[in-house]
Amino acid sequence: MNTRTEKRIKVAVVFGSEPDFDEWAFKYFILQLNKLQSLYEFSFPLIKQLPFTGTEDNNDRLFETFSNIKPDIIVSDNRTGYDYFIVIVSFPLRQNLFCDFKDNVAIITAAAWDKYFAPPSVFEYLLQTVIASLLFMYPEIDLSAHDETYGCVFDYTRSKNDIRVGLGLGYICDDCKEIITKTVGNDIFQEIADIISLKWIGNINTYDTVAYTLKRYYRFDIDRDSGFHKTYWEKAKEMFIEKGISTLIGMILGALGALFTKK
DSSP states (O other): OOOOOSSOEEEEEEESSOOSBOHHHHHHHHHTHHHHOSSEEEEOOEESSOSOOSOOOOHHHHHHHHHHHHHHHEEOOOTTOOSEEEEEESSOOGGGOSEEEETTEEEEEOTTHHHHTOSSOHHHHHHHHHHHHHHHHOTTOOOOOBSSOOSBTTBOOSSTTHHHHHHHHTBOOHHHHHHHHHHHOHHHHHHHHHHHHOGGGOOTTSTTSHHHHHHHHHOOOTTTOOSBOOOHHHHHHHHHHHHOHHHHHHHHHHHHHHHHHHO
16 A cells, blocks of 8 residues: 655754764765655754764663753754654664664664775765665554565664675665555655665766765765765875876975975
């Protein structure tokens, strides 16, 4: 049965702690979803303060804290409120989980992605985890993570490295497809499947694609960068790659010239 209505489900995306990646590039990336599908409408509400200090490790306490302070920290003119909240944190979750959810709140961690799992980028990982969490929380969709590793976005990744398999495949297994389709219909399922595939991102050499814009305006190469803030060495290496060896020689000669001038 297709229970879709014309009114889209409102999803608030909130940073639960200080993000260690470019939040503006991430907002641009996630808000593409408003153009790509018709089930959810995503937004980043203005918040007065970060919900967490960055040291919490008790998942139940995280949900309780967010529930208690949510009315006070979120500044919104959304009269109808939000149906779901996606809270992104930079510290680990207990039980070594990538995400956890309760009622209409999902908490997703970006901790250690750059060190152990990238590539793919943290943006791609967060996007697929956001979609999976929302569908897990959808009341009429009776989804549960499966132990078998199909490369499906709904795999339960006992080995956390397995999530890279699903990200690379952009796949929803037949059983999960059947469950989702029965509830929201084939058209909505196809929108979700297209998002999971990540093909809509395009590439950095094609004008007016998401990848091109991320590179041009945010200095983020989704094919090469992790998405996290770059170290000084990474920035320097990127500059030399883009500007070529002549820039490096010019900088060295300039530094030597300044040194001899001082003498």
